[in-house]
Amino acid sequence: MRTAICERLGVEFPLFAFSHCRDVVAAVTNAGGFGVLGAIAYTPEQLDTELTWIDEQVGGRPYGVDVLVPGKVDASALDGGARLAESIPERHRDFVTHLLSKYGVSGPAPVARASADELGRRVTAAGATGLVEVALKHPIGLIASALGPPPPEMVAGARAAGVPVAALVGTVEHARRQVAAGADLIVAQGTEAGGHTGEISTMVLVPQVVDAVAPVPVLAAGGIASGRQMAAAMALGAQGVWCGSVWLTTEEAETAPAVKRKLLAASSLDTVRSRSRTGKPARQLRSAWTEEWDAGQESPGPLGMPLQMLVAETAMQRIGQAAERGEPGAVELANYFVGQVVGQLDRVRPAREVVYEMVSEFGDAVERLARLSR
Amino acid sequence: MRTAICERLGVEFPLFAFSHCRDVVAAVTNAGGFGVLGAIAYTPEQLDTELTWIDEQVGGRPYGVDVLVPGKVDASALDGGARLAESIPERHRDFVTHLLSKYGVSGPAPVARASADELGRRVTAAGATGLVEVALKHPIGLIASALGPPPPEMVAGARAAGVPVAALVGTVEHARRQVAAGADLIVAQGTEAGGHTGEISTMVLVPQVVDAVAPVPVLAAGGIASGRQMAAAMALGAQGVWCGSVWLTTEEAETAPAVKRKLLAASSLDTVRSRSRTGKPARQLRSAWTEEWDAGQESPGPLGMPLQMLVAETAMQRIGQAAERGEPGAVELANYFVGQVVGQLDRVRPAREVVYEMVSEFGDAVERLARLSR
Known part of the structure; x- marks a missing residue:
């Protein structure tokens, strides 16, 4: 061909x-x-x-x-050399803390400040x-x-x-x-x-x-x-x-093995276009993470890009680690970007x-x- | 072939x-x-x-x-021979009246009760x-x-x-x-x-x-x-x-000529899956009708099928007639079922x-x- x-x-x-x-x-x-x-x-x-x-x-x-x-x-977040992570509103930090606690995810605090500027620049x-x-x-x-x-x-x-x-x-x-x-x-x-x-x-x-x-x-x-x-x-x-x-x-x-298992089990109805991981609409596996951000009563709503990306990726690192340890709440939250062909x-x-x-x-x-x- | x-x-x-x-x-x-x-x-x-x-x-x-x-x-709406139109809640009737007034649609009252049972049966x-x-x-x-x-x-x-x-x-x-x-x-x-x-x-x-x-x-x-x-x-x-x-x-x-003109002008971004015409998600031209029902602050939210169909079709008859008379508000509200190929x-x-x-x-x-x- x-x-x-x-x-x-x-x-x-x-x-x-x-x-x-x-x-x-x-x-x-x-x-x-x-x-x-x-x-x-x-x-x-x-x-x-x-x-x-x-x-x-x-x-x-x-x-x-x-x-x-x-x-x-959200370029203002990058202005004047301010550390990107500091632009994340308190209630978004609190919501992540609440989510991890609600789903019983163990491990260290989720915000990895060191990589914040890096991620923003990227x-x-x-x-x-x-x-x-x-x-x-x-x-x-x-x-x-x-x-x-x-x-x-x-x-x-x-x-x-x-x-x-x-x-x-x-x-x-x-x-x-x-x-x-x-x-x-x-x-x-x-x-x-x-x-x-x-x-x-x-x-x-x-x-x-x-x-x-x-x-x-x-x-x-x-x-x-x-x-x-x-x-x-x-x-x-x-x-x-x-x-x-x-x-x-x-x-x-x-x-990640826990995510791979979810992908193999998913049908084509199990994806959703959500702003909850990057701040822009991105199709991904529907999970407790997307449901809580998009429809949860306590959700502050996702931030723009790149702030939501920072919020999500640092939390997702911790969720991923917990999911690999077999923590059921973390498995519920874990997801990844994937199209409808996942079915x-x-x-x-x-x-x-x-x-x-x-x-x-x-x-x-x-x-x-x-x-x-x- | x-x-x-x-x-x-x-x-x-x-x-x-x-x-x-x-x-x-x-x-x-x-x-x-x-x-x-x-x-x-x-x-x-x-x-x-x-x-x-x-x-x-x-x-x-x-x-x-x-x-x-x-x-x-919503089979309960058909039970006991009750007239279907009578099952439409007051605030849904009021919302339609409000919409027609807001968009300056002239003409007779929208609820054609005579056809209600017929539509339900169909x-x-x-x-x-x-x-x-x-x-x-x-x-x-x-x-x-x-x-x-x-x-x-x-x-x-x-x-x-x-x-x-x-x-x-x-x-x-x-x-x-x-x-x-x-x-x-x-x-x-x-x-x-x-x-x-x-x-x-x-x-x-x-x-x-x-x-x-x-x-x-x-x-x-x-x-x-x-x-x-x-x-x-x-x-x-x-x-x-x-x-x-x-x-x-x-x-x-x-x-209808007014709708045909809207279809010919529309791009593939101008459709939406909305429950506002039938009570079930149906793709149609995005219009003031879908926007008001789906995102309007005063919207009571669409009813189920067939009640929403009855609400919508009787109003749409009047909207369609007004749109053909060239009333701009009616043209804004008018729409029809169409797929993304409309572009x-x-x-x-x-x-x-x-x-x-x-x-x-x-x-x-x-x-x-x-x-x-x-």
């Missing part, structure tokens, strides 16, 4: 794998797909280490890096650019920008290095804006996707974006975890697919096997369709 | 057109598709008249009838069965049941007449239940669809339903208004597609042309896909 984007990026199958785990990225790239490492969790130094490891694994095969550039953040344009500088020292084949348009210095740096820039969008309007800002490749992501996502479904969004930005190539994201779904996305006009959720239950994924994920497989099965099922689906129109 | 369902139903293209307008049903059937008349708006006598007209138009080509069988209604199993009895006297090729499983007497009647029964579902669980109740054909409808709809997208839902009910054939609904989307749906494993929204802006549709609908075309374009684009999409996998 060859699309123009395969030629351009030197990839065998136009199957892009977004993952925070370097092992998944390397496995997919080595299987003929295109691994993309989500860099948000790393400092520039850590990212350098991860990419060096990937370089050693993939022997020159193509992979990419994804950074988060929010279009709008979700701003300046922070993303720092990560991109590190990434461009490696032989990467793609820089992807989630949320906002890529800042001019990121585009300039990537251009100078000959690395295409991809941008994730949830509306036609955003797609046009991203192309105007210099994106070489658009990832049109439907509402069914995991993580930050809009309201329009993949089936509706992809053809509209394809038509709006032509001849800029479009990848489809959201609802894609099988070869039939890959064929459907490409019937809509996409040149390839961008998948995230399907890798969370692979052997290589570092998904299809019912066993742990090597990432390589997922790639091969998707490519094989894609071929079957196309053959079946071709027979119909004869 | 021939699928097993084409053979079984004697149809040229597996393109099913749901419409409340007999002209659309006849035009699609005559163009080689399969028109399905939504019967909820009719009394048994009116339905008989409409079907007689269709019979005269289609010369034996296949068409079907769709009835609404809610799984759960959304219950007993009411649906009455419509089905009439439909089965005509040479129909399909009975479709929206919302709940078809009642046993409906299945028995259809079986005796040799007419297959189709059922709309939004989850795998509902699909299994419908097959157990005797459905011969499942319409798996994604959240992006207009009207009553669930939360799971077409891209995610269709393959799961196909696998769960095999070998029962599945049609895909939701997000389908073009040949590319039809090809995508069939790549997912559907044997055909079920479309509703795309007909609303055809020449043949009796869509693709930007001109008025004959229904026949929509069918031909979809079939032609389907062929192009399949050919493009086939070239990719060579």
Whole structure:
């Protein structure tokens, strides 16, 4: 299966794998797909280490890096060098303390102040650019920008290095804006996707974006975890697919075991678009965490990005540790970003096997369709 | 393009057109598709008249009838022969009066009590069965049941007449239940669809339903208004597609002119799943009506089905008349059931042309896909 984007990026199958785990990225790239490492969790130094490891694994095969550039953040929180953590209102801190106590989560206090500034920097344009500088020292084949348009210095740096820039969008309007800002490749992501996502479904969004930005190539994201779904996305006009959720239950994924069990057991009705983890609507597993923030009587309501991210991630670290110790309240609270395809994920497989099965099922689906129109 | 369902139903293209307008049903059937008349708006006598007209138009080509069988209604409202309209709480009546006044809608009082019992009967199993009895006297090729499983007497009647029964579902669980109740054909409808709809997208839902009910054939609904989307749906494993929204802006549709203009101008972001028109979540154009009921400070919240349907439809009749007179507040309130594909609908075309374009684009999409996998 060859699309123009395969030629351009030197990839065998136009199957892009977004993952925070370097092992998944390397496995997919080595299987003929295109691994993309989500860099948000790393400092520039850590990212350098991860990419060096990937370089050693993939022997020159193509992979990419994804950074988060929010279009709008609560910038006041970053002003004047004030420590970000200090901007979190007392009642939000109190609500987290109340939640952890209500669900009997043991362990140390949740607010890890030391990482607050770091996290804040990482979700701003300046922070993303720092990560991109590190990434461009490696032989990467793609820089992807989630949320906002890529800042001019990121585009300039990537251009100078000959690395295409991809941008994730949830509306036609955003797609046009991203192309105007210099994106070489658009990832049109439907509402069914995991993580930050809009309201329009993949089936509706992809053809509209394809038509709006032509001849800029479009990848489809959201609802894609099988070869039939890959064929459907490409019937809509996409040149390839961008998948995230399907890798969370692979052997290589570092998904916490308690969360992995919840993912394997979940149906497609068990996700929710919630602002409770990052401050922006992001699809994730429905859990006591999302229910308490979104519908709990005592909830102060989520903060904006990046403050809610800070509130959530520091609490989630503690919840995750308690869940691994088997504390039932912590298991109830634990969740992760995942799309509606979670209902299809019912066993742990090597990432390589997922790639091969998707490519094989894609071929079957196309053959079946071709027979119909004869 | 021939699928097993084409053979079984004697149809040229597996393109099913749901419409409340007999002209659309006849035009699609005559163009080689399969028109399905939504019967909820009719009394048994009116339905008989409409079907007689269709019979005269289609010369034996296949068409079907769709009835609404809610799984759960507020049955207490129908008990003891009490007049349904009398069950509407005072504050809901007052809210409608307030809304019409706030938006300056002129005209007579909104509650048409005479039609209340009628409407109530039409959304219950007993009411649906009455419509089905009439439909089965005509040479129909399909009975479709929206919302709940078809009642046993409906299945028995259809079986005796040799007419297959189709059922709309939004989850795998509902699909299994419908097959157990005797459905011969499942319409798996994604959240992006207009009207009553669930939360799971077409891209995610269709393959799961196909696998769960095999070998029962599945049609895909939701997000389908073009040949590319039809090809995508069939790549997912559907044997055909079920479309509703795309007909609303055809020449043949009796869509009110003010609403038609709103549909043509709307983007895919302009729909919302709201309980404000029927009491159950139904996707429709976002308008002052949905905003006031769902987020207005004075809103008493929507009632259940069928009471909210009664509240809404009687008010909407008056709003529609005022909108046609050009009253701006009425135009703000006016809306209609439509899916996210509304963003693709930007001109008025004959229904026949929509069918031909979809079939032609389907062929192009399949050919493009086939070239990719060579």
